[in-house]
Amino acid sequence: MDARTRKPAVPKAGPALRDPGRTRAAILAAATGEFSSKGLDGARVDEIARRSGVNKRMIYHYFGDKEGLYLTVLEASYAAIRTAEHELRLGDLPPIEGMRALVRFTWGYVVAHPEFLNLLATENLHRAANLKKLPHIRELHSPLTGMLSELLARGVKQKVFRTGVDPVQLYISIAALGFFYMSNRHTLSTIFGHDLDMPRALADRGDHIVEIVLGYLRA
Amino acid sequence: MDARTRKPAVPKAGPALRDPGRTRAAILAAATGEFSSKGLDGARVDEIARRSGVNKRMIYHYFGDKEGLYLTVLEASYAAIRTAEHELRLGDLPPIEGMRALVRFTWGYVVAHPEFLNLLATENLHRAANLKKLPHIRELHSPLTGMLSELLARGVKQKVFRTGVDPVQLYISIAALGFFYMSNRHTLSTIFGHDLDMPRALADRGDHIVEIVLGYLRA
Amino acid sequence: MDARTRKPAVPKAGPALRDPGRTRAAILAAATGEFSSKGLDGARVDEIARRSGVNKRMIYHYFGDKEGLYLTVLEASYAAIRTAEHELRLGDLPPIEGMRALVRFTWGYVVAHPEFLNLLATENLHRAANLKKLPHIRELHSPLTGMLSELLARGVKQKVFRTGVDPVQLYISIAALGFFYMSNRHTLSTIFGHDLDMPRALADRGDHIVEIVLGYLRA
Amino acid sequence: MDARTRKPAVPKAGPALRDPGRTRAAILAAATGEFSSKGLDGARVDEIARRSGVNKRMIYHYFGDKEGLYLTVLEASYAAIRTAEHELRLGDLPPIEGMRALVRFTWGYVVAHPEFLNLLATENLHRAANLKKLPHIRELHSPLTGMLSELLARGVKQKVFRTGVDPVQLYISIAALGFFYMSNRHTLSTIFGHDLDMPRALADRGDHIVEIVLGYLRA
DNA sequence: CATGAATGAGATTTCATTCAT
DNA sequence: TATGAATGAAATCTCATTCAT
Numbered sequence: 001m002d003a004r005t006r007k008p009a010v011p012k013a014g015p016a017l018r019d020p021g022r023t024r025a026a027i028l029a030a031a032t033g034e035f036s037s038k039g040l041d042g043a044r045v046d047e048i049a050r051r052s053g054v055n056k057r058m059i060y061h062y063f064g065d066k067e068g069l070y071l072t073v074l075e076a077s078y079a080a081i082r083t084a085e086h087e088l089r090l091g092d093l094p095p096i097e098g099m100r101a102l103v104r105f106t107w108g109y110v111v112a113h114p115e116f117l118n119l120l121a122t123e124n125l126h127r128a129a130n131l132k133k134l135p136h137i138r139e140l141h142s143p144l145t146g147m148l149s150e151l152l153a154r155g156v157k158q159k160v161f162r163t164g165v166d167p168v169q170l171y172i173s174i175a176a177l178g179f180f181y182m183s184n185r186h187t188l189s190t191i192f193g194h195d196l197d198m199p200r201a202l203a204d205r206g207d208h209i210v211e212i213v214l215g216y217l218r219a
Numbered sequence: 220m221d222a223r224t225r226k227p228a229v230p231k232a233g234p235a236l237r238d239p240g241r242t243r244a245a246i247l248a249a250a251t252g253e254f255s256s257k258g259l260d261g262a263r264v265d266e267i268a269r270r271s272g273v274n275k276r277m278i279y280h281y282f283g284d285k286e287g288l289y290l291t292v293l294e295a296s297y298a299a300i301r302t303a304e305h306e307l308r309l310g311d312l313p314p315i316e317g318m319r320a321l322v323r324f325t326w327g328y329v330v331a332h333p334e335f336l337n338l339l340a341t342e343n344l345h346r347a348a349n350l351k352k353l354p355h356i357r358e359l360h361s362p363l364t365g366m367l368s369e370l371l372a373r374g375v376k377q378k379v380f381r382t383g384v385d386p387v388q389l390y391i392s393i394a395a396l397g398f399f400y401m402s403n404r405h406t407l408s409t410i411f412g413h414d415l416d417m418p419r420a421l422a423d424r425g426d427h428i429v430e431i432v433l434g435y436l437r438a
Numbered sequence: 439m440d441a442r443t444r445k446p447a448v449p450k451a452g453p454a455l456r457d458p459g460r461t462r463a464a465i466l467a468a469a470t471g472e473f474s475s476k477g478l479d480g481a482r483v484d485e486i487a488r489r490s491g492v493n494k495r496m497i498y499h500y501f502g503d504k505e506g507l508y509l510t511v512l513e514a515s516y517a518a519i520r521t522a523e524h525e526l527r528l529g530d531l532p533p534i535e536g537m538r539a540l541v542r543f544t545w546g547y548v549v550a551h552p553e554f555l556n557l558l559a560t561e562n563l564h565r566a567a568n569l570k571k572l573p574h575i576r577e578l579h580s581p582l583t584g585m586l587s588e589l590l591a592r593g594v595k596q597k598v599f600r601t602g603v604d605p606v607q608l609y610i611s612i613a614a615l616g617f618f619y620m621s622n623r624h625t626l627s628t629i630f631g632h633d634l635d636m637p638r639a640l641a642d643r644g645d646h647i648v649e650i651v652l653g654y655l656r657a
Numbered sequence: 658m659d660a661r662t663r664k665p666a667v668p669k670a671g672p673a674l675r676d677p678g679r680t681r682a683a684i685l686a687a688a689t690g691e692f693s694s695k696g697l698d699g700a701r702v703d704e705i706a707r708r709s710g711v712n713k714r715m716i717y718h719y720f721g722d723k724e725g726l727y728l729t730v731l732e733a734s735y736a737a738i739r740t741a742e743h744e745l746r747l748g749d750l751p752p753i754e755g756m757r758a759l760v761r762f763t764w765g766y767v768v769a770h771p772e773f774l775n776l777l778a779t780e781n782l783h784r785a786a787n788l789k790k791l792p793h794i795r796e797l798h799s800p801l802t803g804m805l806s807e808l809l810a811r812g813v814k815q816k817v818f819r820t821g822v823d824p825v826q827l828y829i830s831i832a833a834l835g836f837f838y839m840s841n842r843h844t845l846s847t848i849f850g851h852d853l854d855m856p857r858a859l860a861d862r863g864d865h866i867v868e869i870v871l872g873y874l875r876a
Numbered sequence: 877c878a879t880g881a882a883t884g885a886g887a888t889t890t891c892a893t894t895c896a897t
Numbered sequence: 898t899a900t901g902a903a904t905g906a907a908a909t910c911t912c913a914t915t916c917a918t
Contacts, residue, residue, distance in 0.1 A: 023898090039344050041260035045892060055900050057894085066892065120406060121340040125258050128405035140410050162434065169427040172407065176399030177392055184398075186347035187339060188391065191359050208388040215381065215435035239881070264909060274883055279910065458902070477782050479698035483888060493904055498889065558844060559778040563696050566843035578848050600872065607865040610845065614837030615830055622836075624785035625777060626829065629797050646826040653819065653873035680877090702913060712879050714915085723913065 024062050026052040031059075032073045036115035039122045040070055040130075071130055074123060077116050078140045084109060085143050095155030096214065102147060103213050107178040107206045117183045145171045152217075161217045170213075177209045243281050245271040250278075251292045255334035258341045259289055259349075290349055293342060296335050297359045303328060304362050314374030315433065321366060322432050326397040326425045336402045364390045371436075380436045389432075396428045462500050464490040469497075470511045474553035477560045478508055478568075509568055512561060515554050516578045522547055523581050533593030534652065540585060541651050545616040545644045555621045583609045590655075599655045608651075615647045681719050683709040688716075689730045693772035696779045697727055697787075728787055731780060734773050735797045741766060742800050752812030753871065759804060760870050764835040764863045774840045802828045809874075818874045827870075834866040 030052035034043045045066055049056040063069035088105050090098040110117065123131050131137070148167040155161030181188075185196040195201065249271035253262045264285055268275035282288035307324050309317040329336060342350050350356065367386040374380030400407075404415040414420065468490035472481045483504055487494035501507035526543050528536040548555065561569050569575065586605040593599030619626075623634040633639065687709035691700045702723055706713040720726035745762050747755040767774065780788050788794070805824040812818030838845075842853040852858065 037344075039258055039260060039341075041258060042344070044890095049901095055898095056892095057900070058898085060893070061898085118344055120403060121344055122258075124403050124405045125256075125261070125337055125340060126405075128409045131406055131409050137409060142410075166423075166427065168411070169424070172400055173396055173427070173431055176395045179403075180395030180399040181391055183402075184339060184343050186343045186345075187350055190347045190350050190356060191361075192387070193357075204385075205388070205391075208385065208392070212392055212431070212435045216431045217434075242881080263907095265907090274881095275909095276883065276911080277881075280881080285909070461902075475782075477696055477698060477779075479696060480782070482886095484886090493902095494888095495890085495904065496902075499902075504888070556782055558841060559782055560696075562841050562843045563694075563699070563775055563778055564843075566847045569844055569847050575847060576850075580848075604861075604865065606849070607862070610838055611834055611865070611869055614833045617841075618833030618837040619829055621840075622777060622781050624781045624783075625788055628785045628788050628794060629799075630825070642823075643826070643829075646823065646830070650830055650869070650873045654869045655872075701911095706880095712877095713913095714879070715877085717914070718877085 023054055023058055027054050027059055027062060027069070028073065028076065030054075031069050032077065032115060032119075035070055035073050035122065036118040039118070040126065043070075067130070071133060074119055074130060075134050075136075077119050081109060081113070081116060082140060082142065088144075088147070090147060090151070095151050095158060095160055098147075098151045099155070099161075099214060099217065100210055102144065102151070103174055103210050104206065106144070106174050107209055110178045110182045111202055111206075114182050117179055120179075121183060142171065144174075155217065155219075159219050162219055165217065174209070174213060177212065178205075181205050239281075242273055242277055246273055246278055246281060246288070247291060247295060249273075250288050251296065251334060251338075254289055254292050254341065255337040258337070259345065262289075264288075286349070290352060293338055293349060294353050294355075296338050300328060300332070300335060301359060301361065307363075307366070309366060309370070314370050314377060314379055317366075317370045318374070318380075318433060318436065319429055321363065321370070322393055322429050323425065325363070325393050326428055329397045329401045330421055330425075333401050336398055339398070340402060361390065363393075374436065374438075378438050381438050384436065393428070393432060396431060397424075400424050458500075461492055461496055465492055465497055465500060465507070466510060466514060468492075469507050470515065470553060470557075473508055473511050473560065474556040477556070478564065481508075483507075505568070509571060512557055512568055513572050513574075515557050519547060519551070519554060520578060520580065526582075526585070528585060528589070533589050533596060533598055536585075536589045537593070537599075537652060537655065538648055540582065540589070541612055541648050542644065544582070544612050545647055548616045548620045549640055549644075552620050555617055558617070559621060580609065582612075593655065593657075597657050600657055603655065612647070612651060615650065616643075619643050680711055680715055684711050684716055684719060684726070685730065685733065687711075688726050689734065689772060689776075692727055692730050692779065693775040696775070697783065700727075724787070728790060731776055731787060732791050732793075734776050738766060738770070738773060739797060739799065745801075745804070747804060747808070752808050752815060752817055755804075755808045756812070756818075756871060756874065757867055759801065759808070760831055760867050761863065763801070763831050764866055767835045767839045768859055768863075771839050774836055777836070778840060799828065801831075812874065812876075816876050819876050822874065831866070831870060834869065835862075838862050 027048065030048045031043075034048045034051065038044070043066075045056060045059060048069070049059060059069060063072055085105075088102070090101055093101060131140075134140070145167050148171055152161055152165055152167055152170070156163050181196065189196045196205075246267065249267045250262075253267045253270065257263070262285075264275060264278060267288070268278060278288060282291055304324075307321070309320055312320060350359075353359070364386050367390055371380055371384055371386055371389070375382050400415065408415045415424075465486065468486045469481075472486045472489065476482070481504075483494060483497060486507070487497060497507060501510055523543075526540065528539055531539060569578075572578070583605050586609055590599055590603055590605055590608070594601050619634065627634045634643075684705065687705045688700075691705045691708060695701070700723075702713060702716060705726070706716060716723075716726060720729055742762075745759065747758055750758060788797075791797070802824050805828055809818055809822055809824055809827070813820050838853065846853045853862075
């Protein structure tokens with residue numbers, strides 16, 4: 001007894017009801033899950049079709065081929081984080097508070113979107129070969145470096161931050177402290193023998209990252 | 220016999236070494252390269268055979284199957300970093316110097332062995348499923364956490380380090396600051412539009428990591 | 439994609455039926471022939487694909503793997519003989535006539551379906567390992583034992599059959615007298631130096647089996 | 658602590674001590690086990706080497722190739738049963754007693770040497786292709802047909818056996834009643850749900866076979 | 877005589893992609 | 898637009914047999 005056996009009056013549950021937008025979105029969601037959990041080479045087109053409840057042919061219709069689908073997933077994932085970053089409002093927070101908010105935001109994003117980390121890992125394994133094909137790479141640039149520059153400048157002026165900090169290096173470091181922990185939580189958990197994924201562990205890590213960044217920056 | 224009757228094997232140029240140790244080592248070296256550059260799913264057994272100049276059959280003879288080979292590569296790679304770490308002699312360096320040496324060592328290792336990063340990425344993509352199969356996981360534990368504990372304690376006593384630092388968090392952070400940069404250098408280079416792999420960039424990163432760690436720790 | 443990019447499939451002459459039922463049946467028929475003539479280990483998936491005129495990939499699509507195909511062949515072959523047995527109508531034949539009909543039927547089946555014997559031989563070589571995996575083993579039980587019980591009881595009551603005959607032993611013996619002759623006709627023919635497969639030889643054997651069973655049973 | 662660790666004074670346990678006869682015999686024994694349990698196609702040369710404790714190369718030295726080894730196993734197995742049959746002494750037993758002894762002997766042989774059945778099954782699967790290659794096929798003819806002729810003649814003259822019995826058909830039937838039961842004991846046990854291999858079951862089968870043959874023959 | 881590493885052909889299985897309906 | 902059967906190339910893995918030592 002699946003959706004197929006219902007009466008025609010009731011709209012069918014799955015996609016497949018000739019709604020191009022929903023079909024496309026369903027494929028994209030399934031593909032994001034598949035690519036991020038298995039990587040580009042491990043992902044299976046059949047599985048994406050199955051997960052999305054969409055006919056395999058539609059994948060080729062909408063995305064050309066497996067690579068085209070992956071590219072779309074990759075771009076959408078970058079777009080999502082960049083969009084979230086753009087929505088980050090530090091307003092007129094004092095430098096330290098602003099920095100704390102920025103660090104918390106980055107950590108929060110990675111905790112909420114671990115699948116993005118897997119896409120990054122896959123993409124780096126392929127030496128960014130696919131990312132380079134995207135036409136709008138420039139737009140993938142993070143607004144956080146700009147925000148960091150501004151915060152650092154204000155903090156230095158107010159004598160609460162040290163001088164001479166490169167905002168790009170700091171941006172990478174803030175990402176590193178969170179991304180690496182989440183990216184590598186499976187191997188780290190295995191070797192340490194305790195689960196780095198537990199809420200308490202995640203909270204501790206967040207505190208630590210804030211502490212390390214602010215500790216480093218203090219004048 | 221039957222459909223399986225074979226023609227006499229023609230003598231070949233390649234390394235028909237009849238030296239099991241070298242054959243095994245050649246396979247392992249080629250496999251490390253292939254798995255780290257393509258991942259578990261992207262790696263090709265044929266390519267490993269070609270690279271190592273060894274008959275494909277030998278791979279199955281020595282390692283059982285592709286997964287067995289990957290497992291051996293993984294274990295050997297972990298063993299290599301752990302061995303290097305064990306050889307790290309901080310001697311009686313003052314806390315700050317010791318910390319600097321430890322951070323430099325970690326950064327140096329990752330710069331010298333980027334293939335290890337790719338194996339880590341692959342393994343985490345697979346949720347450490349293979350790592351968990353290794354019988355000696357416990358021995359894969361890093362001695363650096365112990366060294367860090369000792370350094371931190373000494374530094375606190377000498378009032379050059381802050382108190383309350385968790386050595387495991389710090390260990391992860393030191394790794395993160397280096398590993399993430401190298402792991403993600405391809406996507407970061409693409410997006411920033413400049414090559415993070417250049418010697419100058421690597422040197423700058425090393426300095427930054429030392430600065431951030433020591434800056435954070437200062438009392 | 440990658441190393442796996444394929445050329446467009448060229449339309450083919452063979453049965454690109456797009457008729458799942460017929461494709462499945464074609465595979466099954468070819469597989470029955472191949473497994474029964476070569477055994478499980480000697481059978482070749484390529485040959486089954488060739489014989490059935492079906493793309494090899496379809497075999498895996500419909501049957502999972504070689505073993506799954508073999509299992510299906512085995513089950514279908516058992517089902518076929520059991521179906522034939524169920525259609526055997528002894529009606530109200532007098533015991534001796536009924537017994538004759540049953541023996542003739544069994545002999546007739548084995549002469550008409552020697553491939554079933556080979557499957558049995560293969561399966562016994564494997565110590566019934568595959569048969570044990572079938573979910574409906576119970577339904578493979580022969581109705582002939584029940585018919586034999588009934589015939590024996592009537593024959594005893596009418597004083598035309600001896601008493602004390604175990605219907606299961608008799609069932610096995612009736613099968614044995616026919617199955618063994620057909621199963622082993624190649625070695626027996628070779629050693630005796632004459633062809634046990636000739637129509638005349640088969641007829642003689644049928645008569646002999648009837649004679650031996652009825653001769654044994656006579657009161 | 659294996660044979661290898663003993664003092665040189667004591668002869669080594671395994672073969673491999675430059676005793677051609679023992680090496681050959683060890684291979685043959687292992688090969689008989691392997692071929693009879695796996696069939697010709699399922700048997701593995703490596704496994705035979707392993708089982709016999711002999712270097713693989715020796716197999717090729719003594720037997721040419723896998724097929725040559727199989728042929729030798731086959732011939733030896735036929736020779737063994739023929740030798741046993743030749744040693745059967747019915748002496749001047751009265752016809753009924755002689756027949757009982759012959760039937761018991763045949764049943765006893767098959768119970769004691771089930772591996773022979775598997776070789777027969779394998780050979781028939783291959784349509785006796787290998788058996789036909791043996792140079793001394795004629796000598797593989799069973800002496801039992803002759804003994805049966807003599808017994809039947811005496812029994813008819815003494816009016817204890819029926820007339821018109823073809824000794825070859827009877828020979829095949831006596832073999833059939835035992836061989837089929839043992840050959841097919843795995844599938845039959847599976848379907849009947851009880852073990853036909855148990856001592857009690859074997860004893861019952863022996864009694865049944867005697868009963869059916871003597872019952873049929875009685876005048 | 878003895879060893880066991882090495883070989884190459886071929887077996888099973890997988891997968892992105894296409895096509896008839 | 899939608900379906901899912903069909904395709905062929907290539908992947909992993911196996912095995913009888915040979916050869917250097």
